[in-house]
Amino acid sequence: MGILEVKDVGIRFGGLQALSNVNLSVAENTVHAIIGPNGAGKSTLLNCFVGKLIPDTGSVMFDGQSVLGRAPYEINQMGISRVFQTPEIFGDLTVLENMMIPCFAKRDGAFELNALPNMMKQKDIVERAEQVLEEMNMADKRHEHAAAMSRGDKRRLEIGMCLSQEPRLLLLDEPTAGMARADTNNTIDLLKEIRDRGNITIAIIEHDMHVVFSLAERITVLAQGTPLVEDTPENIKGHPKVREAYLGESA
Amino acid sequence: MFGLDKKDTTLLLVVATLTILAPFLLNPFPTASGMAQFNAGYPDLMQRFVIFGIFAIGFNILFGLTGYLSFGHAAFLGVGSYAAVWMFKLFTYNVIPAIIMAVIIAGIFSLLIGFISLRRSGIYFSILTLAFAQMSFALAYSVLSNPKFNLTNGETGLQVYADDPQRFHHDGLPDLPHLFGLSMRSTYTMDVGAWSFDFNAGYYLCAAIMLGVFYLAVRIFRSPFGMMLRAVKSNQTRLNYTGLNTRPYTLAAFVISGMYAGLAGGLLAAMDPLAGAERMQWTASGEVVLMTILGGAGTLIGPILGAGFIKYFENIFSKINDNVLHQWFSFMPDGIENFMVFIVHPFVGKGWHLTLGILFMLVVIFLPGGLVDGGQRIGKWLRSRRGQKEDKTSGTTTPAE
Ligand SMILES: Nc1ncnc2c1ncn2[C@@H]1O[C@H](COP(=O)(O)OP(=O)(O)O)[C@@H](O)[C@H]1O
């Protein structure tokens, strides 16, 4: 049994069958990549894991519990954190404040009317946030406005915010899309580091083959809303169906 | 001090000093001088400054922090006034129970309206609050005022009559709102040479309460809750996917600001035991939006400045008439004098809204952060002039002053 079990998931948008018969099992503490051409349904599938979309058919189980019908914040509280295709951070807040918010969510749950204490005097939260910033090599930016940072830094911050919650499953949707080569390599290194630290399952959607082959232990190829094959990176590289459906197109 | 950092403590002390000294500061011109009409230090207006300050401080907790723009907050102000007058009618002229009841009733009312309105965001939220406020106005103006069930006394407005029960009222107590016997209207007038200063009990009660709730607002701004509200404004998607439920946060902010509005409404009634439906009209809701934006939404001191600014205009500019204008320009040759009066006339007296509108446009266009933004720019300019030789040390800015 994987930590994430997807069974017979299908979803339709008007006349378009965006996903059909998706079966997928992500084993605990592995990196699982989902690849496929543009429009294959990768983001749609990921949105079914986090409460943004509810599939018409099938089930999505996380650690034995269904996630379907739950709000995004509830699913996060179950232990799933998500990184977006374009970094979603709190642009008006400082980097440190950005990092403190997930720490509060982890400590206090989905809502807490903590309206009188000074937030900077919440020692445990500030310490934890500083520690993660340190790990992300962003400590020197702690008082910067998040919106003013480079895209690579925003991505780094967003990943850090997710990690500060010590999620059991980290979902990434094309984390290097639109990034310069240097930023992409930095992100790969960061993700490798996270993977090697262990105790985390990562599911990553990616278009960039370089990223996928340097990180993933298993790869699922999605084409036109259905999984084509699932295998190790070595086997995927040589797979004729994959070459035809995907690699042939971009290589 | 008081659990605040140094900067916030200074701000609080400055505001406290200004409010305590307001009777002097607002009456800078000798009573007999031609400028006396610009004096704002009379009890009625000073009370309005701080009461609408409270209203705007509360509104800012919702709008300034979360970005949810309510166009219906006057409804809570009105409800607060009605609740207070009912306390006067039924029980006692003592203002304490009246004020407490005003806050409670406004809180319940805003919980109801907020619960429904907050199902939507952006313009739809604004429209929903506006619709609710207009419904409340209609209820107060006519529906809830009929011979069988007269809650609001309609057009005339709710007031205290001689045959009201007033259960705990007895001889010896003032026949007007009072604080344990101290009438809200009692005023000590101090004459110093050509000047005259009024110290009014009602003003100081309102001022003390304003300082209290301002302090509370500072605490909220600096708290984890306040940070979550700013996060709501910044990126709700991220907040949801970070495990936080935005709905109770926005609802709490809505109810808190509704209670501030109710408090302001209660105080209005405590200063003058009357409650009318016009207090709930959409223009009144719009006014608090203007105050907050003019002063600086999301800043601590901005709403108070904005409230003072608008109330000053409303009460002082509106009193300038053609006679006064002729006096001003009397040093000019007749033809030019008449011409100047003709030019200025539309902007004063009944036309004060025009001046306010122009000022508002100028502020929004050139000082998007409101008057506080203007103050900061001047401060920065002065400092950069003074400190040209010194090294620039701190370049960081705090998001909310
Ligand atoms: N909310 C939606 N409504 C209608 N069609 C959608 C919606 N979301 C995605 N689609 C369509 O579903 C298909 C898969 O989209 P997506 O999952 O974003 O692909 P990918 O991430 O693999 O590039 C596309 O054809 C897209 O246009």
Ligand SMILES: [Mg+2]
């Ligand atoms: Mg996509």
